[in-house]
Amino acid sequence: MSRSNLEKINLFKRRFSGETRAYGTYSPSSGRSWQVKSPVTNRVIYGHLMGQEPYGLYPLQKDRTRILAVDFDDDNLDPVNSFLQRSSHYDLPAYVERSKSKGFHVWVFFETPAAAWKVRRIAQEILNDIDRPDTEVFPKQDKILGESPQFGNFINLPLFGKSVRENRCVFLDAHNDYRVIENQWDFLESLQTVDPAHVNELIELNGPEEAPPLPSTSSWGCEVSGLEGLPPCARKMLAEGVTTLQRLACFRLSVQLRRIGLPYDLVVALLIEWREYNRPSGQKRRITAREVRAQVASAYLNDYRSFGCEDESVKPFCVSSCPVYSRTAQSQDIRDAK
Numbered sequence: 001m002s003r004s005n006l007e008k009i010n011l012f013k014r015r016f017s018g019e020t021r022a023y024g025t026y027s028p029s030s031g032r033s034w035q036v037k038s039p040v041t042n043r044v045i046y047g048h049l050m051g052q053e054p055y056g057l058y059p060l061q062k063d064r065t066r067i068l069a070v071d072f073d074d075d076n077l078d079p080v081n082s083f084l085q086r087s088s089h090y091d092l093p094a095y096v097e098r099s100k101s102k103g104f105h106v107w108v109f110f111e112t113p114a115a116a117w118k119v120r121r122i123a124q125e126i127l128n129d130i131d132r133p134d135t136e137v138f139p140k141q142d143k144i145l146g147e148s149p150q151f152g153n154f155i156n157l158p159l160f161g162k163s164v165r166e167n168r169c170v171f172l173d174a175h176n177d178y179r180v181i182e183n184q185w186d187f188l189e190s191l192q193t194v195d196p197a198h199v200n201e202l203i204e205l206n207g208p209e210e211a212p213p214l215p216s217t218s219s220w221g222c223e224v225s226g227l228e229g230l231p232p233c234a235r236k237m238l239a240e241g242v243t244t245l246q247r248l249a250c251f252r253l254s255v256q257l258r259r260i261g262l263p264y265d266l267v268v269a270l271l272i273e274w275r276e277y278n279r280p281s282g283q284k285r286r287i288t289a290r291e292v293r294a295q296v297a298s299a300y301l302n303d304y305r306s307f308g309c310e311d312e313s314v315k316p317f318c319v320s321s322c323p324v325y326s327r328t329a330q331s332q333d334i335r336d337a338k
């Protein structure tokens with residue numbers, strides 16, 4: 001079926017809708033990207049399709065999104081296949097695009113705007129299932145915060161004319177050896193979208209109804225408000241991150257956060273953010289999100305009461321003004337005297 005330019009633009013807008021007050025772009029020669037604070041007009045989309053200026057979409061509209069995009073940044077198709085299988089298990093039709101330089105984007109399209117946190121939660125579940133928990137997901141935030149216009153992060157959209165000519169930025173047929181789909185416009189027209197009610201059902205079946213509110217963490221500076229019931233060592237570990245024994249530290253923090261009454265989901269969210277502040281010594285890598293989940297799960301299995309003062313992961317953060325400290329010191333004295 002042939003389409004006029006205007007029909008193509010309208011179809012493109014229908015599939016890839018989000019923030020209309022600004023967009024992202026990049027230089028195809030240097031790869032440098034930046035934000036353009038101008039409305040997304042038909043001319044912007046036409047320029048993208050013709051290969052003049054790439055158009056990157058900010059998918060969030062407050063706390064809603066019409067798309068989910070998962071960015072697999074290497075040319076290995078195995079995780080992409082695994083993702084498609086798992087998303088099909090959740091009855092979420094997903095489509096693969098070869099991205100502009102390397103790797104693949106996997107897209108899910110929603111009929112109407114869906115709650116971003118729910119979409120992101122499901123994507124994370126799938127990525128955890130396939131052992132790729134650190135893969136980038138768009139939208140990158142659950143919602144746009146603050147009064148001034150903020151847009152979150154943009155994702156470069158498919159069908160940038162210049163790349164299409166090199167068989168890049170195009171959708172691939174996962175059922176046919178990942179060959180380039182011949183008519184990208186027929187494909188875009190006929191792809192299956194997901195009803196946000198289905199997303200709600202998935203969340204009801206698999207997780208909590210509400211997004212856990214994160215306590216204010218002051219960018220994990222020294223004051224970690226909302227967590228006053230924690231002993232000083234735990235506050236320091238949260239604020240500064242750790243350099244060694246990350247899994248042990250994660251377990252100890254989970255025990256402390258559980259002790260002050262935080263629910264499992266919130267502790268997982270907090271500690272996944274905390275791991276970014278770790279600076280592993282030597283060549284060691286950071287603890288992964290999957291490992292964080294495992295440590296939190298094990299902390300929630302039993303009613304652990306110990307403050308872990310003797311633990312090697314906690315000792316470097318001990319503060320002698322801590323009320324627990326004198327008790328610990330006394331028991332140490334008693335042990336030394338024996």
Ligand code: SF4
Nearest residue numbers: 233309318319322325
């Ligand atoms: S005494 Fe124990 S609980 Fe208190 S700061 Fe030291 S290690 Fe933490």
